[in-house]
Amino acid sequence: MKKTIILTQSEIKELIQMDQVLDAVEMAYAEHAHKRVQMPAKEYLFFEKGDLRIMPCYLQDLGESGVKCVNVHPTNPQKQDLPTVMAMIELVDPETGFPLAIMDGTWITNMRTGAAGGVAAKYLARKDVETLGLVGAGKQAYTQLMALNEVIDIQEAEVYCRTCSSREAFAKKMSETYDIPVKAVDSPQKAVENKDIVVTVTPVDHPVIKTEWISPGTHINAMGADAPGKEELETELVLKSRVFIDNWDQASHSGEINVPFSRGLLQEQDLAGNLGDVIIGKNPGRISDEEITIFDSTGLAVQDIATSWTVYEKAIEMKIGRSIDFLE
Template sequence: MSGTLLLKQSEIKNLITMKEVVSAVETAFKAFAQRDVQMPPKDYLFFHEGDLRIMPCYVRSTEEAGVKCVNVHPKNPQNHNIPTVMAIIELINPETGFPMAVMDGTWVTDMRTGAAAGVATKYLARPDSETLGIIGAGKQACAQLMALNEVMNIKKARVYCRTCSTRTNFAKTASELYGFDVEAVDSVEDAVRDADVVVTTTPSRKPVIKAEWISPGTHINAMGADAPTKQELETRLLLNSKIVIDSWDQASHSGEINVPVSQKVLKQKDIHAKIGEVIIGKKSGREDNEITIFDSTGLAVQDVVTAGMIYKRAKEQNIGTDFNFME
């Protein structure tokens, strides 16, 4: 038996494209909706400055299994010069439990999170959507733009974050990369008003988007809330919209809906569907000129399916380091 394949970030970055990750994540959501997945909700360890999440998953039909260990420490960049989010993914052989691969999960997390918004936008946004509002201008905002560019014909994007130089640099780089106009604006309202699609990628614990700023027919990808007490959208906006989630267990605990759920102003019956149910046709997607919201918490199945694709490509191309942990 060969050893465990070790894969670092520089080795996996060129193995798959965002278009392929969007497809993999759509497959993952579909498998979850079809009850083909064994996946307990992510578990948390809370530290003084951040947290650690453990995310296991087994996809029965494809015999893919693994676990992601991922941290979120918001003060890392300025205090330690390392990323806010870092992750490791271990892929397991379900038959024997042997560790087939251990790979960087930081890049995978960025990509599959962006891809989740891409899938939701494909099913929930108006087909003629062409203007995009982005709140936040960090690594995840870059991944969001990359994924949304795969599923919509973007003509113009507006970006806002609190640091002027950061949003200006984001706009300049993105305009050059994608060939459409990306404008840095001076407020959240300027970014989201009259946008066809809005994406939020902040760690905010108080709402940054007000209901009156959002037009009928808008689709919102709420990506930032990923722990208890985080919230980016005004509760009134949630109550006036069609809400689609990835998982009730996770979203009610730590997603965009967690605060109004804990306050008992939003209940499970108020949630329209899981995104996988929309994909398989069990529940409707967009109807008429309603406001749709996708509450993304990130599912282990997204990581395992994406990592499985990377592992296969790496084996085919003889990339990575074979390592025997048992020696």
């Protein structure tokens, strides 16, 4: 009888590194752009203190399918000693529907979101970028820098978040881990001014980045907006930039563009296109060193399932994980 593999977060960390996640996520975007993916837009359940999202996906040509269930509860770290984001992923055999694996999806979510920013910078940032500004110093900020360090030669970085101890701890750890001078600063303006790449990973409901702080030629990874009404960038900045998205249905509903779209200030035809189309050569991406580019990341189930499938195959190969017969 076939058995289901159970994988914990610590086991997953043994099985996959950022360079492999970058490859999986880039491939996932390409498959999505080639329209070889079934992927309904994520569905939400809204609670008093957070939300729950269901994200199914089927990569048809690769025979990989599964579903992620992920929460976002911003007050968890302060009140429950739990992560803001937690997730579980089930991988399903497309031929039989059998649950091949059930695994922690929290680390995979963090890693694939970091990888999305890395892939976006690879295709949309200028080729001569050296400086990085981060607004937000949570777990997503760590994986953003981790991924960017794989694709760009970062010479220096500055980070801001509202909690002094968090930004100081981030700067210290990242400086030591990657041998990059990372400095904690006391305002978002200082973090993003005169930077080649800007990353925003915050839970804010109102813009934290002003238009005048961003230099010509900057690439921005806007990673934080993940629900209706949330935005990290001033609308004026969005409207003056070339904006790339991962998925129109999700971005217009809950991504960085959702607020200007809801106000009638931006339509789908105003966007520069999908990141996947840039990857497969259908869209030119950045067209000048002076333009500001924005990647509005909402997170796609195809990223999770492609990454999880890589984890699953390595677990089989290395005989890691616990097997359970659910039909017993």
